[in-house]
Amino acid sequence: MKKPSGKPVGASQDGDFDLSVVAGLAEIAAANDLSEVEVEREGLRIRVARERQTIAAAHVLAAPPVAIAAAPVVAGALNSIAAEPAAGAVEHPGTVKSPMVGTAYLRPSPDAKPFVEIGATVKTGDKLMLVEAMKTFNEIVAHKAGKVTQILVEDGAPVEYGQALMVIE
Amino acid sequence: MFDKILIANRGEIALRVLRAAKELGIATVAVYSTADKEAMHVKLADESVCIGPPPARDSYLNVPALLAACEITGADAVHPGYGFLAENARFADILGEHGIAFIGPKGDHIRLMGDKIEAKRTAARLGIPCVPGSSGAVTDEAEALRIASEIGYPVIVKAAAGGGGRGMKVAENADALLNAISNAKIEAKSAFGDDSVYLEKYLTKPRHIEFQVLGDGKGAAIHLGERDCSLQRRHQKVWEEGPSPALNAAQREEIGGVCARAMAELGYVGVGTIEFLYEDGRFYFIEMNTRIQVEHPVTEMITGIDLVNEQIKIAAGSPLTIAQEDVHVHGAAIECRVNAEHARTFMPSPGRISYFHPPGGLGVRVDSAAYQGYVIPPYYDSLVGKLIVLGRSRTEALMRLRRALDEFIVDGVETTLPLFRALVRNVDVQNGQYDIHWLESFLESDEAKA
Numbered sequence: 001m002k003k004p005s006g007k008p009v010g011a012s013q014d015g016d017f018d019l020s021v022v023a024g025l026a027e028i029a030a031a032n033d034l035s036e037v038e039v040e041r042e043g044l045r046i047r048v049a050r051e052r053q054t055i056a057a058a059h060v061l062a063a064p065p066v067a068i069a070a071a072p073v074v075a076g077a078l079n080s081i082a083a084e085p086a087a088g089a090v091e092h093p094g095t096v097k098s099p100m101v102g103t104a105y106l107r108p109s110p111d112a113k114p115f116v117e118i119g120a121t122v123k124t125g126d127k128l129m130l131v132e133a134m135k136t137f138n139e140i141v142a143h144k145a146g147k148v149t150q151i152l153v154e155d156g157a158p159v160e161y162g163q164a165l166m167v168i169e
Numbered sequence: 170m171f172d173k174i175l176i177a178n179r180g181e182i183a184l185r186v187l188r189a190a191k192e193l194g195i196a197t198v199a200v201y202s203t204a205d206k207e208a209m210h211v212k213l214a215d216e217s218v219c220i221g222p223p224p225a226r227d228s229y230l231n232v233p234a235l236l237a238a239c240e241i242t243g244a245d246a247v248h249p250g251y252g253f254l255a256e257n258a259r260f261a262d263i264l265g266e267h268g269i270a271f272i273g274p275k276g277d278h279i280r281l282m283g284d285k286i287e288a289k290r291t292a293a294r295l296g297i298p299c300v301p302g303s304s305g306a307v308t309d310e311a312e313a314l315r316i317a318s319e320i321g322y323p324v325i326v327k328a329a330a331g332g333g334g335r336g337m338k339v340a341e342n343a344d345a346l347l348n349a350i351s352n353a354k355i356e357a358k359s360a361f362g363d364d365s366v367y368l369e370k371y372l373t374k375p376r377h378i379e380f381q382v383l384g385d386g387k388g389a390a391i392h393l394g395e396r397d398c399s400l401q402r403r404h405q406k407v408w409e410e411g412p413s414p415a416l417n418a419a420q421r422e423e424i425g426g427v428c429a430r431a432m433a434e435l436g437y438v439g440v441g442t443i444e445f446l447y448e449d450g451r452f453y454f455i456e457m458n459t460r461i462q463v464e465h466p467v468t469e470m471i472t473g474i475d476l477v478n479e480q481i482k483i484a485a486g487s488p489l490t491i492a493q494e495d496v497h498v499h500g501a502a503i504e505c506r507v508n509a510e511h512a513r514t515f516m517p518s519p520g521r522i523s524y525f526h527p528p529g530g531l532g533v534r535v536d537s538a539a540y541q542g543y544v545i546p547p548y549y550d551s552l553v554g555k556l557i558v559l560g561r562s563r564t565e566a567l568m569r570l571r572r573a574l575d576e577f578i579v580d581g582v583e584t585t586l587p588l589f590r591a592l593v594r595n596v597d598v599q600n601g602q603y604d605i606h607w608l609e610s611f612l613e614s615d616e617a618k619a
Contacts, residue, residue, distance in 0.1 A: 001212055001213065001214055003216065003217070003218075004218060004242045100233075100237065101218055101219075101234050101238050101241065102237045102240075103241055133233065133237035134233070134236055134240060158218075158241035160218045160220065160238075161203070161218075161220050161221045161234065162203055162219050
């Protein structure tokens with residue numbers, strides 16, 4: 001079962017990539033307690049990210065046009081009935097999660113610069129991105145001050161409730 | 170035909186819809202609250218979208234989230250299941266405005282049947298027999314006595330603005346009537362702020378018998394026989410069976426025919442169920458449900474017709490392909506709704522199912538979204554699954570049910586399986602001798618507590 005893919009057509013989600021590479025990267029990340037390992041080769045870029053205790057997600061990016069399928073970070077900490085930790089994801093306090101279902105936009109308009117880029121310093125309340133549903137645009141703002149260390153969705157990608165959008169540290 | 174159906178529901182019915190869509194080659198989108206992340210249908214769907222936190226109003230009842238999920242997945246149809254938004258006319262209308270098909274009846278018919286007084290008027294207009302009663306509020310003592318003697322005692326006085334069993338008084342005879350009316354008026358005034366009351370014939374030991382209908386909105390409609398759902402606890406159906414042990418073929422054809430003709434005249438689209446109270450050989454309309462029902466498998470087993478498949482095809486614009494003469498009822502089917510509740514106290518028992526082994530074999534069907542290791546969330550209904558058996562006769566169905574219940578293992582949570590094991594061994598149930606009060610009497614009795 002896959003997450004809904006982004007609107008742009010032409011991108012094949014399943015490229016001709018070697019799954020053992022992903023497994024190998026995951027092993028390297030775990031063995032060395034790395035939060036992220038990324039390799040690029042022949043137009044194919046693979047990034048494996050993990051939350052410190054357990055592996056959270058493996059992101060696979062095909063050559064442009066790029067379409068990301070981002071794994072959701074569930075607000076599992078609040079749900080005491082979930083006996084097993086949901087996907088082993090440890091709640092990162094800096095994660096900005098989507099409050100709604102819709103389409104994420106990183107820029108105020110197609111020609112403008114993105115609201116923020118990786119490395120940007122933000123204060124509480126700064127605009128980070130938009131999530132649009134049915135022509136209504138909702139601003140996603142920073143819930144804390146800090147540096148944007150990760151942007152987890154592509155411009156124009158579909159997002160679901162609770163999905164991790166960015167990380168501010 | 171649709172390309173992609175978004176299933177706006179959860180649990181066993183979401184799985185049921187998913188199965189029908191897959192068999193039609195239609196892509197499926199599961200939506201889920203954060204509490205349902207590990208749901209079976211979510212795992213099996215082609216795509217899934219988390220739409221909100223556990224509370225239903227923030228997730229399964231969240232119309233904007235559902236619409237947004239349709240938008241980002243490109244779903245061209247929504248199946249609402251039962252409960253939640255299945256009978257929400259506004260939801261049906263909104264989907265229509267967005268060019269998304271609602272797999273269900275027209276918003277106007279949902280609205281019509283949702284208003285119980287209008288539904289009764291419409292039923293009467295369409296020739297469906299209703300509970301005899303005063304046509305409106307009774308204001309005058311002499312009028313009340315006259316109407317009551319026409320209806321026949323016992324008579325029930327009901328608050329026009331009422332509900333939930335309140336503001337209702339039964340009068341056994343003319344002497345008791347005026348007293349009953351004044352008491353009902355006092356209670357109605359204090360509970361609802363409105364002392365208008367009306368009269369209806371009181372049925373003392375009715376059975377609950379409902380007819381399944383299917384229409385294409387193009388003038389064709391058929392009935393698929395009845396289900397007897399008399400075994401209820403607090404107005405919740407527990408055990409359903411078809412055909413009803415109380416009806417013969419002639420009665421089935423007569424009332425079924427009335428229902429089918431009424432739906433054809435109404436131009437009803439999709440599946441629906443017309444519910445009756447049945448007493449002393451006569452039928453009395455109570456309400457119509459404009460959705461697929463929990464107990465639909467009973468009808469599927471005895472007719473061989475896949476109701477969800479028919480719903481989808483009709484919603485996609487196909488005319489009805491089944492003629493009334495093609496509908497045949499073969500054998501008997503019984504459904505048990507297995508809930509995660511203590512079998513005697515009915516206290517809800519959410520939690521982790523540590524061991525799950527459903528029964529199998531000829532004529533055994535289990536519609537359940539549960540699995541070993543699944544955690545039943547506490548936020549929604551407690552249905553673990555439905556066990557349905559089919560036999561060539563009612564006796565064979567009962568034997569098969571007894572056998573299947575003995576194989577069914579659900580550990581880790583309390584379930585009502587012990588109740589069904591007791592019911593299938595009970596003489597009245599075996600003889601089909603029960604009415605809508607029977608189960609609650611049984612639960613009070615020594616036999617149940619043994």
